[in-house]
Amino acid sequence: MELFKKDTEFDIIGLGEVMLRLSPPNKEKISQSETFEKNAGGSELNVASGAAMLGARSAIITKLPKNKMGHFIRNKIRYGNVSDDYLIYDYSPQRRLGIYYYESGAYPRKSSVIYDRAHSSICSLTLDEIPEDIYTKAKVFHISSISLALDENLRQVCLEIIKRFKEGGAIISFDVNYRAALWSEEEARETIEKIFPYIDFLFVSEETSRRMLQRTGTLEEIMQGYARDYGCRLVATTRREAVSPTHHNFNSKILFEGKFYEEAPYNNIEVIDRIGSGDAYLAGVLYGLIKRGDIQSALEIGNALSAVKNTVLGDMSASSIDEIESVIKSHKATGHQDEMVR
Numbered sequence: 001m002e003l004f005k006k007d008t009e010f011d012i013i014g015l016g017e018v019m020l021r022l023s024p025p026n027k028e029k030i031s032q033s034e035t036f037e038k039n040a041g042g043s044e045l046n047v048a049s050g051a052a053m054l055g056a057r058s059a060i061i062t063k064l065p066k067n068k069m070g071h072f073i074r075n076k077i078r079y080g081n082v083s084d085d086y087l088i089y090d091y092s093p094q095r096r097l098g099i100y101y102y103e104s105g106a107y108p109r110k111s112s113v114i115y116d117r118a119h120s121s122i123c124s125l126t127l128d129e130i131p132e133d134i135y136t137k138a139k140v141f142h143i144s145s146i147s148l149a150l151d152e153n154l155r156q157v158c159l160e161i162i163k164r165f166k167e168g169g170a171i172i173s174f175d176v177n178y179r180a181a182l183w184s185e186e187e188a189r190e191t192i193e194k195i196f197p198y199i200d201f202l203f204v205s206e207e208t209s210r211r212m213l214q215r216t217g218t219l220e221e222i223m224q225g226y227a228r229d230y231g232c233r234l235v236a237t238t239r240r241e242a243v244s245p246t247h248h249n250f251n252s253k254i255l256f257e258g259k260f261y262e263e264a265p266y267n268n269i270e271v272i273d274r275i276g277s278g279d280a281y282l283a284g285v286l287y288g289l290i291k292r293g294d295i296q297s298a299l300e301i302g303n304a305l306s307a308v309k310n311t312v313l314g315d316m317s318a319s320s321i322d323e324i325e326s327v328i329k330s331h332k333a334t335g336h337q338d339e340m341v342r
């Protein structure tokens with residue numbers, strides 16, 4: 001399957017904000033906790049890192065404050081096996097790192113997120129800060145609508161970057177990833193529908209399709225609508241059922257060239273940290289498409305990586321392809337399975 005440019009320096013280049021994540025330990029509430037655990041988080045970094053941990057060559061375009069917190073994020077990017085060649089540093093007096101607070105729930109208390117990211121350094125990103133030769137260096141350029149929601153200047157910059165990567169021959173991967181805390185459904189829908197004609201690989205949950213994008217019909221009809229109306233070559237839809245904050249079911253479906261692909265769901269996933277599990281799905285699918293060239297295999301890697309990410313603390317996936325292949329094998333197996341790998 002010849003989907004991608006050959007002999008590019010990177011398999012995937014993403015663009016997006018990387019934030020500081022602060023989380024109370026041991027499922028404590030934010031309002032009662034005296035301490036926070038510090039980590040890095042950001043949708044596009046999670047995708048780039050998850051694919052890189054599997055074996056893809058990834059890079060991230062982002063802008064960080066030139067201070068110790070920016071250095072902490074840079075080190076986390078490197079730890080995620082992602083190239084920091086395209087990190088841009090903000091030296092201005094207004095420089096700041098976006099923050100989000102994550103409170104892990106336990107039934108009946110839901111998990112919750114508080115954002116503190118207004119006017120962060122990424123919002124001042126300009127086109128002239130990005131090297132001109134980057135636009136031909138990737139098989140896939142990945143971005144989510146979160147970057148479009150943060151700031152009007154950044155929205156226009158992102159749109160131009162999408163166009164330039166498209167002209168450079170990259171596949172454009174887009175995760176709708178709607179966040180109600182960042183913008184209204186009306187503003188998001190108007191903006192995202194303008195982006196759709198540039199998108200090759202579209203990732204969108206069934207819930208977002210029905211609510212924010214106001215699509216109707218069966219799931220299959222909704223997916224076919226994106227391909228028909230906007231020319232999306234691949235449409236991937238995820239479906240998560242939260243039985244409780246600590247037990248989820250997960251499955252997905254992919255439409256490619258008129259054919260649907262799916263498999264049996266992962267049921268009763270034991271959730272340690274669900275943040276980034278959707279990004280892990282994207283990472284697995286993109287890795288599978290680039291390295292295996294097979295849609296069914298890509299879907300299975302995505303589902304498995306997402307399921308496993310739920311069991312790992314932090315935003316970023318930390319699985320090798322060997323681990324994921326073992327999970328896929330177990331998922332397909334029938335009869336007795338060993339309780340421990342040893």
